[in-house]
Amino acid sequence: MALHQSKICMGCWEHLHLPVPLRGVASVPFRAFGIRPSRMNPNTCTICETMFERIMKKRHVIVDATVLFADLRGYTSLSQSHSAEAVSMLLDTFYDESAGAIWEHDGILNKTMGDGLMAVFNFPISHDDHAIRALRAARQIQARWREIRLTLPETAGEDIGVGIGVDTGQVNFGEFGHSHTDITAIGTVVNTAARAQAAAASGQILLTEAVHARVQGDLPEGQARDYQLKGFQAATRLYAA
Ligand SMILES: [Zn+2]
Numbered sequence: 001m002a003l004h005q006s007k008i009c010m011g012c013w014e015h016l017h018l019p020v021p022l023r024g025v026a027s028v029p030f031r032a033f034g035i036r037p038s039r040m041n042p043n044t045c046t047i048c049e050t051m052f053e054r055i056m057k058k059r060h061v062i063v064d065a066t067v068l069f070a071d072l073r074g075y076t077s078l079s080q081s082h083s084a085e086a087v088s089m090l091l092d093t094f095y096d097e098s099a100g101a102i103w104e105h106d107g108i109l110n111k112t113m114g115d116g117l118m119a120v121f122n123f124p125i126s127h128d129d130h131a132i133r134a135l136r137a138a139r140q141i142q143a144r145w146r147e148i149r150l151t152l153p154e155t156a157g158e159d160i161g162v163g164i165g166v167d168t169g170q171v172n173f174g175e176f177g178h179s180h181t182d183i184t185a186i187g188t189v190v191n192t193a194a195r196a197q198a199a200a201a202s203g204q205i206l207l208t209e210a211v212h213a214r215v216q217g218d219l220p221e222g223q224a225r226d227y228q229l230k231g232f233q234a235a236t237r238l239y240a241a
Contacts, residue, residue, distance in 0.1 A: 011124030062176030071116035165196025
């Protein structure tokens with residue numbers, strides 16, 4: 001399924017009521033000023049990405065959002081036993097396929113780090129059902145990866161799976177740090193999603209109780225278990241999806 005390509009930036013339209021053209025003839029003068037589709041999501045623009053403070057009139061906003069972390073299991077040992085080309089192709093494919101799944105559900109691929117990534121749903125493109133969208137993106141990442149990894153030269157026979165963790169709730173979204181102006185989310189939801197991802201087995205998706213409460217119709221029953229997550233004193237209940 002090809003990604004729906006919006007003619008205008010969905011983020012600027014929602015937050016500024018401004019039709020910033022992303023594609024076609026109308027976008028040409030904008031491109032001359034460096035305004036083009038964002039690498040975080042091609043239906044948002046570089047204004048959304050780099051001028052957060054000017055758009056939102058503050059450096060940070062508290063938003064309800066769903067955060068997804070995904071990570072390649074077994075990547076580190078694989079990178080020692082295979083050529084640099086094979087390993088970088090594996091990683092590029094993982095990022096490309098994951099990005100496609102995230103964008104199809106209107107999330108942003110906010111960060112890539114080593115062999116993992118972080119995605120945010122409900123900002124700058126808002127949807128009330130952002131937790132469900134994140135779950136569907138997670139399932140699509142798993143499905144796409146299971147299929148495409150078998151087609152990669154050199155590493156096709158290796159057991160490289162993806163672990164995913166998802167949490168939802170209030171995050172602090174905006175520009176952090178003074179040396180750069182990248183947008184991201186911070187807060188407990190982000191930390192919990194990262195820890196849930198670390199606890200997930202290869203091929204598994206783990207959801208927090210908050211996500212579970214919002215996606216119940218989409219889940220099989222009886223998949224909950226208590227986990228002792230790193231950095232958390234109390235046990236955390238997570239649901240396999
Ligand atoms: Zn924009």
